[in-house]
Amino acid sequence: MANSSSVKKTFAHDGKSKRIPVDLTPKGGGFAHRWIRKFAILVSLLAAMVVIGQPWLGSRVDEEIHSQLLAAMKKAMPSAIVNVDSVVRRGNNGIVVKGLEVLLPIDASELGSDVRSFNRLPIIEIEHLELLGKTDYGTLLTEAPVFSEVKVVGGKVRIVRSPEGELNLETLFGGLANSGVMNGDIPTVRLSEVEVLLADARQLGPQELSLVLADGVLVEKSREQVPHGSSTSTENSGLLEVRLQFETELASNLQIQGAISMDDHPSLLTARVDGLLLDEKLLRYLPVDVLDSFPAGMGVRGEAQLALQLRTEVKRDESGASEWTYDWAAAGVLSNGFYSDRRLPSPITDISGTVTWQGNKIRCERLNGRLANSPLTGSIEILDLSSTPAIKASLHADNLRVDETFAQGLTGNGKLESVSRVLDLYSPRGTMGLWITYDSTGLQPKTDIVLDVQDMDVTYAKFPYPFHKVSGRIQVSNKDVEIQQVEAYTHGQRFEVQGSLKDPFEFPTGWLQITADGPVPLDTELVQALNEKTRKTIDVLRPTGLVWLKRLRHEYSGDKYNPKREIDIEVRSGTVSYEQFPYPIHRVEGEIYLRSGIWTFEEFSGYKGNSYIQLDGSLTPLADGDTxxxxxxxxxxxxxxxxxxxxxxxxxxxxxxxxxxxxxxxxxxxxxxxxxxxxxxxxxxxxxxxxxxxxxxxxxxxxxxxxxxxxxxxxxxxxxxxxxxxxxxxxxxxxxxxxxxxxxxxxxxxxxxxxxxxxxxxxxxxxxxxFDKDLLNALPDSLAKGLKSLDLVGQLQLSGNLKFARPTDGPLMANWDLRIGAAGVALTCGPRFNGVYGAILLNGISDNRGFRSKAWLDIDSMMWGNEQFTKLSGPVWVDSKQLLVGRWASVAQSKFEAGNQPQNSEVVRQPQRDAQSMLARTAGGLLGVDLQLQFVNQLRIESGVEGAVSRSADRFLLQASLSGADLRYLARQQEIRERTDGRITGAVRLRGEVGDRSTWSGEGRVRLADADIYELPLMVALLSNLGGNKERGVFSSSEVDFRVQSERFIMDRVALEGDAVSLYGDGWMSFDKEINMDFYSLVGRQRIAIPFINQVVAEASKGLLRIDVAGSLEKPQVNGTAFPELDGTMERILEDLNTRIARPFPNGQQPIIQLR
Known part of the structure; x- marks a missing residue:
């Protein structure tokens, strides 16, 4: 490769320096080869310039050599300051230089500064420099001396890198190659006890790295080379053979050897380092900006064996300009390594492996180590060092112990950040296998992580419910996560987790699903694991028991906060109790579903005691945020x-x-x-x-x-x-x-x-x-009192409507519209009635003013004693004070309908004549009744045979009339066997206390028409006293005016009138039918007014007969007296009959039928 790789960093110098790239690449031919060649040339120049072209004169030889040495070095290194302590000729065999010192001028900015600067120290310090060759005067005077060997013993060479990234040797030897003063061969150079000091202006430690050159040899050798374009001629070319042996505290052995070409031919150097110690001492020699790039708290220890090879060559272009090219090749073995930093939960120990470096590739293979007693293996390959490095790396860990501390250690660890997030998401605690591969050779770096979970406890952050014995595989590829058949156990049930998520931490897409093989207890731990929204939903029912999470699935479409959630839960042997209707249901079985944000409760069933209960429901989110x-x-x-x-x-x-x-x-x-x-x-x-x-x-x-x-x-x-x-x-x-x-x-x-x-x-x-005790006790007191006084025996049929109301802080109110039917009941309404058949219509109210009701009686039949009443109808009024029947009831009803409360008076005024009485058919006639019954809130105590008894003191007023009744029927009802016939009409007004006949009082009249009463015992007795005339029809009419008083019917006037004879009299009859009566007979009818009485008596005195009747009605005792004198009694009778004709009722009241 033509160019060295460059790993560039930046740093700030004194807060003002520009950010300058730092080149940490080994300097290849541009440094090692050039430096060694220039050092050899420098030594040769010193040897040559000392004696060349100089006349030597005995005593001045040493001074001249000294002066020439300084001048030669100044010429070779014009920017350097050179000091030499002494230069002496060592006889005829050489020259000895002592105290040679070379340094560069100090920059003005560093003067007076306390900042540490390695540039202030000499670059070269040589204690003893010895040039070996002929140095006798003859040689010195006649020819140039030739030195065959140069020895350097003791001294120092400082190689310092400036803050700008330049080496001081480059500055010092910058013009040495162009000096042109080098002629001839380079002598052999031997070096010993020379300390090579390496330093960086920005290194952490204050001391330079010391390499002691214990033994070194530079020897020039020749080689043959066939020149280009010639097949026969040869040309010698020089080689500088290098052998250097260093000693340092950082390594047990450091050797450098090789051959450096003195021309443009290739050069080759090799180095070997044995026992290199990798520890904190080595880090102190590195620049601060390099250390800053290391992880915080990084600790390194270990031992390395290294072998390096450097091949350099000078290439010249068409213009003749030269360019150095070089190739690196290195190999090493690392053992007993140790590494730690703050990101790791524990140090990596027992690190070992091999490293190879060739060209622009670095390969680390067979890497081994241990992390928390977990074995680690891996490899790293760095490609394309010359431009942008590309890295391929892999790491494998078996039985890796993982917990919260381990996950925290990976936080912020660059490429392993996704691993940290996954671990933080699942909070694992246990062991697993780990495969990590990283490849940046493509367009985008790719990180693949495989977690083989073996036996681990896991708590998923989004469902923090602890799972145990977790096993399975999780794959992370860059920002994508695949969860493959991860199994977990809790409460004895197996759960399976699967998922596929892309970019799960920012904009997730994909799905995550959890299923279970069976139910687990629905306890607080499980409920608290649900998210807040789900937990609130579950808390609504306050469930307990067993739940089976059949499926929990989250589907993401880029929004990590709003996934599409689907949940299937089956409840078994549970208990639910809705918080706002806490009715506990036990042994619950059912299913809960979540779809599209809607929770549904389906096919729930359970028991509450013997009750079988089913439940369905839903929880629906609304658009306005409500649910x-x-x-x-x-x-x-x-x-x-x-x-x-x-x-x-x-x-x-x-x-x-x-x-x-x-x-x-x-x-x-x-x-x-x-x-x-x-x-x-x-x-x-x-x-x-x-x-x-x-x-x-x-x-x-x-x-x-x-x-x-x-x-x-x-x-x-x-x-x-x-x-x-x-x-x-x-x-x-x-x-x-x-x-x-x-x-x-x-x-x-x-x-x-x-x-x-x-x-x-x-x-x-x-x-x-x-109307038994239970009913009367249930009714309002006022109503119960009135009904209780009826003493009703029998069963009724009731229909209609009732209304009850209880206002706030008020008494209970009621009203009714009822029809009460009777079939054979008995009741007391003044008199005692039995066998009542018919109906009564009731309409009334009960409020804070008491109880009151109107009624209409429609009775088909009823019995009073032995008397039957039919077709009874008429109005009735009853309230808490009274019972009114007939026309008096009509008055009360009219006031009630007008909204007025009836007056609470002892006696209700006589109603108008158009008001209706209670009417009934009885004994072949028509009966009309008007009744007042006053309820008195007291009891009357009476003494009897069985001791003192109490009874109601209720008072009544009865007004009744009877017209056209069948006398024969009435006689038969009274068990009278004798023949009777005729019609009876009468009226009565009676008052008193209910049940106490001694208090009864009143008056009435009875009329007989077409009567046949001649076989009655009383009539037989009377007729026998009239001379035995027993012809029927002797009396054509009969009238009785009576009063009721002291349990007697006091008959003030009795008139039995006939055409031939008439009987007039008075008397009394008790309620027990005892009688005491007096009669006088008259001839013909007595229809004259009072002024003619005396005349009539005078004319008929011869025919008068006095009859006294006593005994009982069934067995009367009759005594007659013929031609009595008109004594005072007779006169009184006649006068009384005269005055009582058409006498009114007491107190100005009118009877129903006018009594005359």
């Missing part, structure tokens, strides 16, 4: 337990309030829950649908029962369907039982933001409803 979670949970045989209530309570307080109000128990056949939750919204949207099937179709383990707090009436065996959505509750076709009572209804409930709620029960149908 939407959809979950649908379907369960069968779902227990209505405390855990389900707690799940509702987290984000659905209204549902919890309803739960607490209803207090459900049991299990549902089917439950569906749909949850929709936006990340940006605090509360989720909740849709719940539950079903309870009829027992024949149900497979639930228990029945459903509710016991509402606000209506503590338990309903069991519930079936039907309910829907809960965003504060609204809907019940559909709900059926239930309470003992024998059956319920069917729909319902709608709303929960208000202010914690209030309302409930509307629609299409209510209750069959066999009993």
């Amino acid at each position: 939407k979670l959809n979950l649908e949970l379907t369960g069968t045989d779902v227990d209505l337990d405390e855990e389900l209530r707690t799940a509702f309570s987290v984000k659905n307080g209204n549902v919890t309030d309803l739960w607490d109000q209803l207090q459900p128990q049991g299990a549902l056949d089917h439950l569906t829950m749909k949850i929709e939750k936006y990340k940006s919204r605090e509360k989720p949207s909740l849709y719940i649908r539950g079903k309870k099937w009829v027992p024949e179709e149900s497979f639930a383990t228990s029945r459903v029962q509710i016991n509402p707090v606000w209506f503590p009436y338990s309903v069991d065996e519930l079936t039907g369907e309910f829907i809960i959505q965003d504060g609204h509750v809907q019940l559909l076709d709900v059926r239930g039982r309470h003992d024998e009572t059956e319920f069917v209804f729909d319902a709608v409930s709303h929960f208000n933001p202010d914690s209030g709620w309302d409930l509307a029960i629609e299409h209510l149908s209750i069959d066999r409803l009993a």
